[in-house]
Structures are given as structure tokens and as C-alpha cells.
Amino acid sequence: MSEATSSARKQEVAGPALKLLVRGLERDERQLLDGLVRVSLRRSPRLEILDEHEAVRADVVLIGANDSTAVTWARQQPWIENKAVIWIGGSGPVPAGHTIIRRPVQWSILPILLARALENGPSAPSVVQAAAQDTAHSTFLGRFSDRPILVVDDSLAVRNHLRSLLEAGGFAVSEADSVTSALKILSHERVDCVLMDVLMPGLDGYEGCRQIKSMLRGSHAVPVVMLTSKSSPFDRIRGKMAGCDAYLTKPIDPQHLGDVLAVHLPN
Template sequence: MRESMLEPMPQAAPGASSEGAVVKLLVKGFGAMEHRLLQGAVKLSQRRAPRIDLLADSEAASADVVLVDATEAAALQWSALQPWLAGKAVIWAGAKAARPGHMVTERHVMWPILPVLLYRALEQHGNARAATRAHAGAGRVLVVDDSLAVRHHLRSLLERRGIEVTDVATAEAGIEACAAASDIACVLMDVLMPGIDGFEACRRIKARGRAAPPVVMLTSKSSPFDRVRGKMAGCDTYLTKPVDPEQLHDVLGRLVSHNATPSSPPSERTPA
């Protein structure tokens, strides 16, 4: 949909840095002529809020909004190598679709109303984060994995979505955490761990009946036999490593919101 030139300019962009007066923008792709138009829009923004600051590639991770030319191969290749983009407000110019929280606009960007586009992108991103928090309610996601690197990676993926995370290194600690806390919304359970494995830990957690949270098995083992063992242990679904961030987000949205409905019997859950 083409943006209207008559739309009023926003006074402040929600989620922007420096008390909402500055939007840090990273732009990837576009031609020389468009970059001149971009520079003009940035210069004009210095006279009114929100002011736009263009970032260099070295400052990419601190951007409030990332604007990507989705028709340029180099820009798309760069984007594919930046996992942190999932947690940012991103505008895809010329794309047919985008992940939740990201925004699509026409390839021929209307640079004079760039502040409006940035405002919309931040607003859409904020709404998506709020929806994710609503899925999780007041609960936490418990990550059970003996690998510190995996625990840190999963924590990073989830906290970018506004989800509170607790992590432990052993299956025994995971069982204890589920028994001691009533606010665990979902468990991400590794399979191969020292001592009790993930299958046995899942079985013990699920022994609590309807009080048990959903359990997602995460492992590099993807044989049909392992999936059968996971289902026999009571797991709700089974994801293989490395975990796709969007698939994990979708699974959590489905399982956590489903589990939060008191009237839903356990049989209504759909295992993978």
C-alpha cells in the first residue's frame, strides 16, 4: 500500500533511543541516487523530531531500525548472516512478506516521509513483542541443557522476544525447577545430558499431569526412533538443533497459549 504524503509526521518514534528523540537507522542496499535522497531526508530530520542518525556497519547492532533493499542480493546475503535482526524493527523494501514484527514497504521508498516509515516500523515491532509477552503471560521458559553455549544462545533468542528465561545445566535441576515453581510456561529440554537424560526428565515432569508445563525436546538426534521415545516420554513437540528462531517462536506461541487455557484438556495439544 502506497504511503500518503498527507499523513502527519510523528512527533516521537516509540522505542527509539535517546528519550525517543533520535532514531538510529542502518540502511543496506539501494543505489547512489536513493542514497542522496536518503541523506536529504536525514538532513531534514535534524530540524524536527524524531531526528534520524545514520549508522555505519560497525554500529549495526545498536540500530533502532534497519532498512533493507530486499531486491539487492548483497543486502539479502548480509541480512541472512545477522541473527540479531530477528529482534529488531526491520523494513524490507520490495519484499513480498516479512516475519512477525517486521514491516514490508514498496521498493521505491518515499524518502520525504522516512520518519513516518520508521515510526510505523517501531510501532509494528513493539506490537509484535507485546503479543509474544501475552503468549507467555507471566510465565518463564526453562532451558535445560548441559552446554553453556546452547543455553546462552537460546536465552538470547528468547529474551529478544521479551520472554523471561531461566536456564539450568542438568536434567535433575530441570525437574527440581518445575517442581518448585508454578510460573514455568514451557520447558526446552536437551536429550543427551550427564546423569538423567532428557527423555526421563520429561517423563518425570509430565507425571504431574495437567500441572505440568509443555516440554519441547531439543536435540541433534532426529531419527524416527528418537521422536517416538520423545512422544512416549510425553513431550509436546520435538525440534532439532540448530534451532530455527522463527520455528521456535511459532512453537512457543502455540504451546504456551494453548497451555494457558484452563479449559483445554491435555489431549487437545498437538504433538509434532
């Protein structure tokens, strides 16, 4: 177990952790990564490096593509196809959804690299979904006839703006000004999607998303789209870890909104 991992486990650190599994990195690369893990203890989300026996819990897998032992190990793991994977130093073909970065690694932009891997991973839109995005905007108006959607934002102006866009698309719009209000609505109303702001008084959107995903499962599950003026890679990672299905940056672009809804609310 690395020094950074031991430190992370010994300290009681609040906030979510992005779990990494690391195989085949060069010595100096691993030292730099361990340093970033220690720094992340003061941030949210923090980084946590897992032991090999916990591999299936990883959010992102980092593999040194020039290390034959690590490559052989990766090929023997059936679950790795369903993970966000970064191949470091690779040049050959990799499974669909995996990310290749060249050496030397720019560790200073690790949050960007991790966010990119998560966005490109197996949970990213498929080719079929991407094709739906290309034509979504042209048919957005009126195509979602009477489909219920919940807008959660503490700003009345934002709720009014989204209501006008969504009603033009045919949605039946409900509103909540807090996570608490949203949870009450969802306890007795069925909606097809939730649009949720991140920064709100009381419970924030990340916690709201986690609670919605915990409350509504299986056939009752609904997509949650996070809305925020923040666009840093760590914010995107936090949204991903909370279980959100998509991430829109304010001010909301109507075409992008239509594209996202077309993907997550197919006819």
C-alpha cells in the first residue's frame, strides 16, 4: 500500500472520493501521483488509490501501457471493459471508451484527464445516442408532449427561463426551489427527468442527486441533469460520482439542452 493511500485511510476526510486503481506506472510517475493524492485530501472530491483486491470498485483505472505485466493483468480482467481506463504511454488500439495519453504525463492537469476519461468511458453516449443528438434540436419544439419534468433551482429567474424552454418542447414542468422540496415532490409524483442546480441553500445538488438515485431505482429510476455555472473538471467529477446522467453549464444553451434530453428521454 502506498504512503498516500495509507494517509488517506488514516484520516477522517469529509466528502466523496474518486477511486483510482494504478498499475504499471514508472517510479517517478507514481511518486507524483501520490503527491497529488495527498494534496487532494483538502479538496472535494479527494483522490483515493485502491489496493489491487479492491480493483472492481475503481472509478478510473490508470495503466502503464509499456509495462507488459500491467497490460497482461488488464487483459485478464473481464470487468475492465465497463470502467473508465487511461492507458499511459500507449499508441496502439484500445477498447472503445478507453483513453490514451502520451508520456510525459502532465500531472498538473490530472483533474482534466480524469474528467475526460469519465466522459469518454462506457457510460458516455453511444454511437446511436450521438446520432440522436445530431437531429435533436431540429425536432425539439413540441416533441416531448406532456412528459413530466422537474426543475430544481433556488433562482426564480432560472426556473422561469427553463420553464419557457421546456414548455416550448411540450414538457409538463414542475418546480422546486430546494433539494428538500424536490424530494417531497418526487415522493408522490412521477417525472421523466430532473434538472437540478448544484449550488443551493441547504443540501446542494450533488447530495440531492445522490438521494434521488437512492430513492428512485429500477423501473422508477429517472435521469438527473446537473445545472451549474461552475465548469471545472473536479465539479464534473463530483457530478459523475453523485450519479448524475449529464452536466449542463449555465447559461443553458437551448440546443444543448435539447440534445441532452433527446439522449436521456428517447421516444
